[in-house]
Amino acid sequence: MDLAQGSDESRVLILNTGGTINMILGHQGYVPEPYFLTETLRTQNRFHDPLEESLFSHSASVEGYREWTRNTNSGAATPIGKSAQSRAASPTPPPQDQHHHLPTLPVRSSRPIGISHVAAQLSQSCNHNAAKHPLCTKIADDVYEAHLPSLITPRSTAPGGIRKRIRYAVLEWDPLLDSSNLEITDWIRIATEIELNYSTFDAFVILHGTDTMSYTSSALSFLLEDLGKTVILTGAQIPLSQLRNDAVDNLLGALVIAGHYIIPECCLFFNHTLYRGNRVSKFSSYDLNAFSSPNFPPLVNVGIDIVVNWNDVIRQTSLRRFRAHKQMSPHVATLRLFPGITTATVRAFLSPPTRGVVLETFGAGNAPQRPDLISALKEACDRGVVIVSISQCAKGSVSDAYETGRSLLMVGIVPGGDMTPECALTKLSYLLSKPDFSVSEVRRLVGTPLRGELTRPASTLPPAVSEPKGIDQNLESIQDVLSQVVRLSSSQRPVPRVVISHEADESRSESIAEAAAPWSWTAAEAASTESALFPFLMHLAAARDDAEGIVFCLAAERGAAAENAASPAAEYQPRRNIAIGGGLANCIEPASGRSPLHSAAINGSVGAVSALLEAGALVHLRDALGHTPLYYAARQGHEGVVEILVKAGAILGGSDVEGGFASLAVKKASSARDDNATRIWKKAGANVEG
Incomplete structure (x- = not known):
């Protein structure tokens, strides 16, 4: 049973190549055990919450806890609403046939998965374990597909305050490999399997042994060309089978980051830290903090909060589709x-x-x-x-x-x-x-x-900023932003900027002095106000197809980054900061969950779309309804925008396809004999034949 993808759900494919995380203790030491990891995840509610399959799930919520308390006091010990913490601490093994009731996800591989349909028909009993032996179909040369059981996490808060769950499937290699046995062909196999599943999943987690993990993460960073989705390698120093281990934190952390953030890089997650994959080396064989990135800061630090260093995240700026070099x-x-x-x-x-x-x-x-x-x-x-x-x-x-x-x-x-x-x-x-x-x-x-x-x-970096911006300079910047907003919001000419000077100027009019008087803020307050205006201006410029406004915002963002780099926090407090998650090109509108690229696509702003993509706008971002910019461009009939987005690697996904919205639009165009709309949907990648 395949499930439609909801707007509050992201899909992650876990490629399990092997490594310590899969091992159990045998007579001759630790040995990898096939399907041990998948079976274990299925019994732990932090990794698989059956209640999330129910429309009435209140997992880890106040409502759920109170419902559970009422049922318990009345003698009905139902598990509905039981807290995630208590259920994770005392998992109840599912019935033997639960795999037959788990929703499935289509997964492709360059190697056979499970058993073929022919073998299943010849078998005396078709009552096989769907997790260990899914039915496999060869759909092309060296391409196989199977519907693997999917697991689903409890909901957690994603960026933008959305309560999101992560549905994932585990594609396990047979045999599982110790990382010391991985070779170039295995790197190419991983890259190929990511490419085969790229349009189906939002992100990818690769389970891998630690010894050569940094080689694999470095190799994949190059093999995955024009990557637009998150790829994270992780593993463990202590197997998941042991009571005290680092496997749970590493896998759960990688899964949450992959499911909640679009960081279009090949990364490595270990010990609560996400590194750029080609910047790390393994430096310890016995510490849980096994990896180090001595010449580049972490991309993400996971503590009470998940802190993403967006200024250092790579943004795809080329108008090319993703491909795996093989x-x-x-x-x-x-x-x-x-x-x-x-x-x-x-x-x-x-x-x-x-x-x-x-x-x-x-x-x-x-x-x-x-x-x-x-x-x-x-x-x-x-x-x-x-x-x-x-x-x-x-x-x-x-x-x-x-x-x-x-x-x-x-x-x-x-x-x-x-x-x-x-x-x-x-x-x-x-x-x-x-x-x-x-x-x-x-x-x-x-x-x-x-x-x-x-x-x-150093010669290729922006010139250093010698002095931090003072209050007056911040105020001038704010007025610059407001002038841009006024220009875009009306047909009037831009509002002239008020120049503020420390020196006494008798010629300055009394009205200007009064206008400047209320701005008695600290530099931090002024910078904060300036930062709050930029996302609004970015969306407005994108909707109005105003290249000047977009360039203005991006130039300010680059200036802030250069200024911060030249002014260490210890020396200048506070630093100028207009950093937005994913950059201003990807700033999210809270109510709709839309990015500037969504705004540009909806309004057919061809120039803005190109400018945003060149600035690193993410084509795979979906809004609160689960729609991509490509869907909106096709729905509105903006053919030029569709062509640019497709060239940049955009694909219909989420609610676009699985919610039936694209197919419904195609049917309407077909019934209305609207050849223009049908052609545009075909360019967007929708199925116009059926």
């Missing part, structure tokens, strides 16, 4: 320099078929200055081997500050900035697998940030 070059390796390393060792290491090498150098990029060693490196570079230099230090970057570092650059070695060893290796493998890239192009791209994997050189 090749990586195996002819790459890592060479760590050490005192006394011989030239013979280096020559042997650099000999064919090696095409790329990550050279781990001393300190800030230094190496022994022996002529024979430098000559061996130069010969390899001249032969077309791409050598990228990174530091052996976990924290810091390579530079040309020392003569011993400049000599490497002079022979053709490319500086890798502050990339981790895992990232540098997988990036090199990815670039060398591109058949159209020349050696010179690969060398150029190695030192260029493609997925936020290295820090841009």
Whole structure:
């Protein structure tokens, strides 16, 4: 039984590749146990709340608790409304056939899932366990589909104050792999399965062993090109089967972030922290805090509140659809320099078929200055081997500050900035697998940030802001914003800005002085007011297709980010802050849950749509009714907007399809013989044949 997706529900696919999280204790130590994780999640109410399937669910609510109390006092010990905490603490195993009653989700894979229909028909008994042996159909070459039982979490508060639940299915690999056994083909398999299920699910969680997790997260960050949805890797240091473990927090945290936020990156979640996937390394084999990102701050910190560092989240700004790259070059390796390393060792290491090498150098990029060693490196570079230099230090970057570092650059070695060893290796493998890239192009791209994997050189950053904005400057900014609002709200000419000066100005009129008098605020109050106006202005500009207003907002946002970067919080309090979750391009209107892209799509604002997408607007955001910008553009008949959104990777999803709204619109267009509307819906991806 497949369920329609509600507007208060997000869908997440968990790809379970293996790792410690799946293990149980056997005679020879910890061993992975197939389907143990899925069966365990099904019995814990924090991961699966059967009451959420009911329209009368009051899980973890005041109403539910009071209902449960009344029923208990009257002798009817019904579980309705029982608190999530108490139910999670004492899970009741479901009946053996519960899988047959669980709603299912269609899941695709590059490998067979469960058993085929033919095998099921030949079997003497069709009473198989649907979780372990779902019926599998081959729908194309190397593409298989099965309807997997879905689990659903209790409702929790998502951004915007919406009470949201997460429905998810677990696609478990057979066999489960220890992460030390994962290879390039497995990275490509993960990327392929995300691509096959990209239109069905809102986000993806990958369960993985910790030993090579940072290699996989780095590789996937490159393989998943033009990613517009959240992908999170996680695992555990202690198996879920143990009473004391970190598996519950890691999996639940990854699931909640994936289900509630669109962070279009490949990330790694561990110990209450979400990292950029290509910025981490495993640094401890026994701490629960096993991963470190020494050169880049976390994207999300999970405490009492979930705090997202939106200023550092990558925003897709290209008008290209998501695709998974399915090749990586195996002819790459890592060479760590050490005192006394011989030239013979280096020559042997650099000999064919090696095409790329990550050279781990001393300190800030230094190496022994022996002529024979430098000559061996130069010969390899001249032969077309791409050598990228990174530091052996976990924290810091390579530079040309020392003569011993400049000599490497002079022979053709490319500086890798502050990339981790895992990232540098997988990036090199990815670039060398591109058949159209020349050696010179690969060398150029190695030192260029493609997925936020290295820090841009200081020369490419915005100029530093020497002084924090004072109250007067904040007031001028507020008046700038108000002028834009007035311009967009009426046909009148923009209101002239009032200039405020500390110096006495006898020529200033009394009326202007009176107008300025009420603004006796602190810089923080003024900045807060300024921040509150920007989302309103952004939506207004998007609806009016006003590029000037959008550019104004985005420029202010960039200025605030540069100002904050140049003014540490400890030095200047408060810092200017107009940061919105996902950036101003994705600021949500509280009542409707719509983003500026929704507003632009509804009004057919072609120029605004393009400007927003180039600023990182998320095409997969759905409003409070579960509709995408693409749905509204098609419904309103804005063909130009539909074409741009589809080019940028937009797809109909949520209530658009499963609520029947798109199909109903297509039927109306067909019955009215409206060929124009039918054509637009077809461009949007709706089924116009049936």
